[in-house]
Amino acid sequence: MxxxxxxxxxxxxxxxxxxxxxxxxxxxxxxxxxxxxxxxxxxxxxxxxxxxxxxxxxxxxxxxxxxxxxxxxxxxxxxxxxxxxxxxxxxxxxxxxxxRKGISQEIAKQISKLIRDEFNKVQASIQGDAVRVSAKSKDDLQAVMQRLKQEEFPMALQFTNYR
CATH class of the missing domain: 3.30.70.990 (YajQ-like, domain 2)
Incomplete structure (x- = not known):
């Protein structure tokens, strides 16, 4: 796979x-x-x-x-x-x-650092005012979503383009 x-x-x-x-x-x-x-x-x-x-x-x-x-x-x-x-x-x-619309560069860096620190098999890349998260396992992506929902960010986060 x-x-x-x-x-x-x-x-x-x-x-x-x-x-x-x-x-x-x-x-x-x-x-x-x-x-x-x-x-x-x-x-x-x-x-x-x-x-x-x-x-x-x-x-x-x-x-x-x-x-x-x-x-x-x-x-x-x-x-x-x-x-x-x-x-x-x-x-x-x-x-x-x-x-407020879009994720600022500082918050995007915080999100990608959090993902890098806590999830070994998941990659995060900043793309403009969004963060692309990719992995080989859907379970890992689900875990990342749950973790980001627990974190308190100054803006509302949504998860789109789930493929």
Missing amino acids: AASFSFDVVSEFDRQELVNALDQTTREIQSRYDLKDTKTTLELGETAITINTSSEFTLEAIHTLLQTKAAKRNLSLKIFDYGKIESSSGNRVRQEITL
């Missing part, structure tokens, strides 16, 4: 699910009594979400709403990187939430 099996470790999210979660959050803001008159806006950009609202108190309520809606849509809360709260015109506050 000379065949080799592999999978990719990536950090991605479903953009359409994020759009749906933002739509649900916006609808709930418009219907909730305590948030209705805050003139809150949620804008989804290419790499960030911008929240503009009346106070820090309502901003915290919107964070909770957004996290709840995202969790219900199977989005990891690790994709949200909350920026600094800024004062905006007219006694309003604004915050930018950066969306």
Whole structure:
């Protein structure tokens, strides 16, 4: 059996699910009594979400709403990187939430080092913002997946292209 099996470790999210979660959050803001008159806006950009609202108190309520809606849509809360709260015109506050996508070089190096140290028969190679893991045995790959799920990384990890 000379065949080799592999999978990719990536950090991605479903953009359409994020759009749906933002739509649900916006609808709930418009219907909730305590948030209705805050003139809150949620804008989804290419790499960030911008929240503009009346106070820090309502901003915290919107964070909770957004996290709840995202969790219900199977989005990891690790994709949200909350920026600094800024004062905006007219006694309003604004915050930018950066969306994390891809594995940084430092984290990719940590993952490949962990695999090299703990699994002798498994190879890991960094390919852009993903890590390719390959081995001759599917059981070894399953063990690597289980080990990576136990580790706490600053981003959500998914396993794709399992062959």
